[in-house]
Amino acid sequence: MLPQERAEEILTLHAAGWSTRAIAASLGHSQNTIRGYLNGDRTPGVRAPRPSLLTDLLANYCRQRFFEDPILRPSALFREVTQLGFEGSRATFYRELAQRRLPPPDHRPADPNKDSPQALADDGIAKTPRPFVPALQRAPVLPRRVAPLAGEPLISYLTRLAHANHLTVSEVLAVLPTWFSTKVNNRNDRAQHHALVPETADALLALAHLTAITTTSLARALPAFRHNDEASPLRATTACRRCTARRGINERIAVHLPAHQKICTRHRIWLSDPGQPHLDLAACPEITIAQLRANRLLHRHKPQQLMLAYQAAIREVPPWPRSPASLPAHWRYRLLILQSTNHGKGTPDDHDAYIDAAKYPDAIALTAAMLTPKTGRNP
Template identity: 30%
Template structure:
């Protein structure tokens, strides 16, 4: 007979609380594991109907596609009642807690849900913080906003899922112990966010697109980013780490450029002819300490689409805080070769012939 949980009139045997920005699937799995049950047994014990896999998107599934458990209003009420955690608290911590398309009230809806690929980018949170919060070393997937990817206490940067020729890359974090400039940039990022709120997000997103373009097309004279990649990778395949930790590699320059865009609206880029110098080129080259950025050939021809930022007003009074959905595109596993990484070819041993 399958194992069942205590009746819902009783509270959970162990109090398991969600981590900020945790996925629904991770939280439910931790609840089940705390009671020595599988996720299926846990849901069955709560009389939650087995979640359905959306047939319309079944072709989107793959070995590296992150999936999410979307719970309907009835299932959410069951879990809230069993754990003793109000739904308002669960919705505050779990970004996708209410993402299911509900029809009817909790009393009218049969508890259930759906499993489908996540629409948000999920990363593995800092492993040291996870152990401190949960007492276990199991990785926990979280929808961390961009300004939460860095853990300043343990000097880690949470990377997204990556593959190389379809095989998962066994690196979930970049270590920042030898790159203090990245941690300093993170502190500047937080100050921008607190003061400017969503405007800072827009400026940083545009600056990140531009620095990524520069990283991919940087001349051989560029030495700072490759050196930073070697430090992050601890000497292991610097070219791979330059692609794998691309956001961390260019992070100090991204934040510096974003501060320029948000504080000086006059720097907005106006459309010019290709390869035509612009006053902004010299300003950026001097600000980022890159002489090669004075050459307009290193800028994309559609730069007016990259830099189109016009700040509104700084936030007065309370500080701005990300709550749920981080900035970013759909959560897809990123292939390293698409980021410009070309793995070295294996050496072929040549066997010479002996003379007779």
């Protein structure tokens, strides 16, 4: 960016017959800069815009990830887009997010479950001092064994563990390392601070001893014990109602599952976004088969690549017609089957989850076509 006086000097020298090289040597600027002002590509006093490194495809990926995971940190998203080919620095990525009006690095969305029992228990932890417990009492084994759900937040699991053993969350935390108090007081317990990483292994062993559950099972189910480098894209949803019913859980449990997992294949349940009803897919096996096909794609592609291709496929799938008479035959069939199956369970017939589930097999088929080379082999 050059001031108005210097730009006028460039034009004056050029009008006097000076060459671009001579003007650049005389004024100490590059020839490209001189050509920019001579050709009118640059305006005096206005900085030339930087080329955007965040393509529209990656920007749509970021927008969808923020929607699916409300507590996603931009630093974690930066690691995801780097694996998808983003070549800019972290500062450049944050600047691109701000320019596209995506959540900035300090984005802290409101907690939709702030009045839930888990949140109230969390508030009680922050306000209740930890009682002193002698060292000999710091290694008990609770009588009631409570298995964690896949993707369950740490505070949710500790709350269920305490209630099953007729304890308070503070009493459970009192016999655990301080690592747990730090994690549950952080709204995003998936974020691993560098100061907590060395203590993670000991904390996992302490919880395994307390619950009589193996460290492998706890680490696989609870995202709080995963390292940032091991984390794959996650989406916020609620646990399958049949999976929770098998464990004697009556309330909805918020979980973070892999972003590509839309269906509980064991019980054939469509896992909608938080606050939306689940759908029974037993009468539409092709939707569950599409989820299994997406799982197989992960054998050859990264989760970020799968989600990027899936979002591109969603935009390529024809939009849902407004008139029911204009629906393709296979969409109309799936929609009627899903509505008739789930209407008796209180799900409104006009819910968006029906449309998402009905289009899912088409989107996965197109995703596989985008990712798989044309070798004549179906993934």
